[in-house]
Amino acid sequence: MGNNVKGRRYRKCYANLLQLYPRAFRDRFGEGMAQTFHDLCREHGDAGRGLFGFALWTFCETLVGIVRENLMRMNYLGKTMLRVAFMSLGLLMVPLVASQVVEGWNWKPGGFVIVYVLFFVTGMAYAMIARKMGAWSYKAGVGVALVAGFALGWSNMVHVADSENPANLVYYSVLVLGIVGACLARLEARGLARTLFAMAATLTLIAVIVPSGAPPYMARNMAIGHGLFVVLFTASGLLFRHASLAELK
Amino acid sequence: MAKKNTVQAPLTPAVLHILLALSTGERHGYGIMKQVEADSQGKVKMGPGTLYGSMSRMMEAGLIRESAKRVDPEMDDERRIYYQLTGAGRAALKAELIRYRGVVAVAEGRLAHGQ
Numbered sequence: 001m002g003n004n005v006k007g008r009r010y011r012k013c014y015a016n017l018l019q020l021y022p023r024a025f026r027d028r029f030g031e032g033m034a035q036t037f038h039d040l041c042r043e044h045g046d047a048g049r050g051l052f053g054f055a056l057w058t059f060c061e062t063l064v065g066i067v068r069e070n071l072m073r074m075n076y077l078g079k080t081m082l083r084v085a086f087m088s089l090g091l092l093m094v095p096l097v098a099s100q101v102v103e104g105w106n107w108k109p110g111g112f113v114i115v116y117v118l119f120f121v122t123g124m125a126y127a128m129i130a131r132k133m134g135a136w137s138y139k140a141g142v143g144v145a146l147v148a149g150f151a152l153g154w155s156n157m158v159h160v161a162d163s164e165n166p167a168n169l170v171y172y173s174v175l176v177l178g179i180v181g182a183c184l185a186r187l188e189a190r191g192l193a194r195t196l197f198a199m200a201a202t203l204t205l206i207a208v209i210v211p212s213g214a215p216p217y218m219a220r221n222m223a224i225g226h227g228l229f230v231v232l233f234t235a236s237g238l239l240f241r242h243a244s245l246a247e248l249k
Numbered sequence: 250m251a252k253k254n255t256v257q258a259p260l261t262p263a264v265l266h267i268l269l270a271l272s273t274g275e276r277h278g279y280g281i282m283k284q285v286e287a288d289s290q291g292k293v294k295m296g297p298g299t300l301y302g303s304m305s306r307m308m309e310a311g312l313i314r315e316s317a318k319r320v321d322p323e324m325d326d327e328r329r330i331y332y333q334l335t336g337a338g339r340a341a342l343k344a345e346l347i348r349y350r351g352v353v354a355v356a357e358g359r360l361a362h363g364q
Contacts, residue, residue: 025301025305028305029301029304029305031330032277032278032301032329032330033278033297033301035277035278035279035327035329035330036277036278036279036282036297036300036301037297038327039278039279039324040279040282040297057296058296058297058298061296061297061298061299062296062297062298063298064298065296065297065298065299065301065302066298068298068302069302069305
């Protein structure tokens with residue numbers, strides 16, 4: 001009696017689990033799978049064996065099948081998203097481990113979520129933009145631009161939080177310029193080269209015009225930081241220029 | 250349209266067991282599971298996820314096909330979907346057994362030399 005009630009409950013859960021299969025697979029095999037599970041439940045019940053262990057094993061085994069079938073039927077976007085999601089998770093391990101080891105590194109859970117989202121968005125941006133062109137210089141240009149953009153955005157976020165100086169928000173104009181430029185250029189190499197050069201020039205201008213208000217020893221470090229970002233944006237621009245010239249040949 | 254399996258690549262253990270189970274006649278999902286268990290003397294226990302996942306690929310490869318839905322006289326009065334081997338499935342099973350024989354012959358030869 002007890003096994004019957006449990007069996008009915010497990011069969012209902014199993015039918016719900018089968019909904020996670022891709023539609024085409026479910027339409028073809030869903031009924032047969034539910035029937036087979038029913039038969040297996042009855043076999044266990046008739047033998048007087050408990051259903052919990054069997055149901056747990058079958059649910060896990062079916063779940064593996066669901067993941068496999070969904071992966072096989074995923075399109076490029078789905079596969080890319082999954083790959084980037086796992087890579088972002090791998091990268092997240094760095095701050096996660098560091099927060100356990102490095103003294104004073106005490107991020108709140110929200111901080112990890114933000115970093116994960118940033119990793120994911122940057123990774124997806126790379127995957128979607130880099131496939132626009134086969135040239136290595138284009139892919140490298142996208143990579144350098146995104147890494148530099150990510151680092152600039154991140155360091156500025158930390159700097160604004162530490163200094164509580166809203167004037168530093170002006171650095172985000174460089175990133176906005178990059179996004180607008182990339183959209184206007186429709187991700188064409190030539191337009192992206194111009195955009196990256198414009199970003200480097202804007203950053204240089206900001207570094208010269210906007211007073212940092214930092215003490216002299218900090219100002220030197222900031223100048224080095226600015227220089228590094230300008231070099232990265234320029235390098236990315238040169239890579240896009242190379243890709244655009246290669247396209248013309 | 251189903252892809253036909255023209256390349257005689259080694260079969261996965263699950264596919265081989267399903268082909269073996271269906272080699273003696275049509276079976277439904279639960280029947281295949283029980284036959285696999287019996288053929289392997291209880292060593293292979295296939296869950297529904299593995300069974301139907303493998304069968305999906307086997308149907309795409311043209312190794313098996315669905316048969317008529319009917320009641321199993323040895324079980325309850327529920328109608329079940331039966332599966333059966335195709336000609337390609339039977340040929341794949343034969344080819345796999347020949348491959349196995351070859352592997353066994355090589356292995357036995359090596360072991361005999363090693364003694």
